[in-house]
Amino acid sequence: MEPVRTCVGCRSRAPRSSLLRVVAQESELVVDSSAALPGRGAWLHPVDECLDLALKRRAFGRALRVEGPLGTAAIRSQIMRTG
Structure with a gap:
């Protein structure tokens, strides 16, 4: 069974594979495509x-x-590329 996470935007639950992990690095939001960057993720x-x-x-x-x-x-540029 695949892990489930909650989207910080719409607050709905979805499989981890359908969501992007976002971390903060030096006051900038960065997409963590490998889900391996240190720190808290959203x-x-x-x-x-x-x-x-x-x-x-x-x-x-x-x-x-x-x-x-x-x-x-x-x-935002990452979302534009995927969407």
Whole structure:
């Protein structure tokens, strides 16, 4: 049975393979495609709607336990490529 994670955007549960793992590195959100980068990770559906919801709710800061603004350029470009 595949592990299940919760999307920080829409808050729905989904298999880990259908979500992107996102970590914060130096105040920038980075997609962790290998799920091996150190630190806390947040899971997100690879669609603009979930990213926008997560940013609106400020879910990344809470899930990753970081303060201050986080850059989203890298994650947005990754979603554009996959979507």
